[in-house]
Amino acid sequence: MSEKVILDEEEIRRALTRIAHEIVERNHGCDGIVFIGMHTRGVPLSRRIAANIKEFERSEIPIGVLDISLYRDDLPSLGVQPFLRPTTIPTDIAGKSVILVDDVLYTGRSIRAAMDALIDLGRPQSIQLAVLVDRGHRELPIRADYVGKNMPTSRYEEVVVHLNETDGRDEVAIIKKR
């Protein structure tokens, strides 16, 4: 087992600042944007991006929290059911530009589940995806609109994201399992 840091605290901060600017630029401002953070680490990430935007645009973007467990396609094969956390969506997402926020994009299956969950909640005008790390190996035709860092990985590696809010420090590392 070997561990390699791919993003440190400062690099995470810069990546999130850049993503915040890209989101505002691509959407021509902040009107109609809603952030949806995916449990667990998508939630603090969405709050940080929203805080960045507030700093330079002075507008408050609504933030929701999404738990996708009820929509997972691998539930029947999981030995242990995932622990459910409440989904809270602060505003009607119908007609809005929803920006899903997650830490790592990998197979794309959780994003598929998240999109199904969102569409059950209303019909957004568009869904965009922001992730801190894209590690490749997609199994579905899904891509991210905003990426903190593209990181080619092997399937034998694990990408571990630590965030201050959930883990007490900011760091992204790759762990080689063999």
Add this chain to the structure above:
Amino acid sequence: MRTTKQREIAATLEAGIWRRRHVLDLDDFTSEEVELVLETADAMKEVLSREIKKVPTLRGKTVVTLFCEPSTRTRVSFEQAAKNLSADVINLGASGSSVEKGESLIDTARTLQALGADAIVMRHYHAGAPYLMARHTDVSVINGGDGCHAHPTQGLLDLYTVRDHLGTVAGAKVVIIGDITHSRVARSNIWGLSKMGAEVVLSAPPTLLPVGLSIPYFPEIVVEQNLDRAVEGADVIIPLRLQRERQKGGLLPSLREYVQLYQLDAKRLAKAKPNALVLHPGPMNEGVEITREVAHGAQSVIEEQVTNGVAVRMALLYLLLGGAQ
């Protein structure tokens, strides 16, 4: 605070604490298991608040309700819960099924299993019937009320309702009034509430209290026959339905006397804490164990109990059927 607690529960879940296949009563639940069910029910309540109250979680699973005794809310609540999770539901009653022809419970269980049922929700007039069924099938059995014995899902939904309002069950003074002897709701509630740290007080005429109730299993249970004294400082009051169908043995001198001594009315409710909650397992005999005024008053959470019941049952179905079998 809540999130630390949630993380602990998530950790226990990942450690495989939830190994349960059946839900027969709350006596064998650990407090961690109860907490897990209640937390999961929180997530389910969000689903119930949506315009489209349906998630695809249990697609392809089949839930059978087998009710050999009348029921509106429990059966419909389970059916609703299963359908909200996209399971298929088959409703069986004693009449109209082979149970009527005398098919034994064991054979019924095996037949339902062969037909592909994943869970059987069962209500039966004999105490212990769901246990018998559970012993003879691999299908998950959920007790929807067995005789005078247990009604675990009612116990859980009452816990959920209390926790929803008070933040925690621990330390709450809960008064259960009336026909304890014949009440499966009371039994499951006593297990659940005392496990979660509530102070349980029973108030009933001695003829409606089971003999020796407090001695072997429930050393902390307080019995206070005088209702006016029992409700003093209560956080939660649960008047039980006076089960008139089970009152043929002359346990009460008269209905009038019962009403006088044990009815929950506004005057008695005023002796409890200012925002004390009034729960009732339903169906109510308004004017007997509870006045109309109290049943529909500001402190009554009886309708919420019904909604919470669906959320709690969704949580149980998810926990029992969600993962690999």
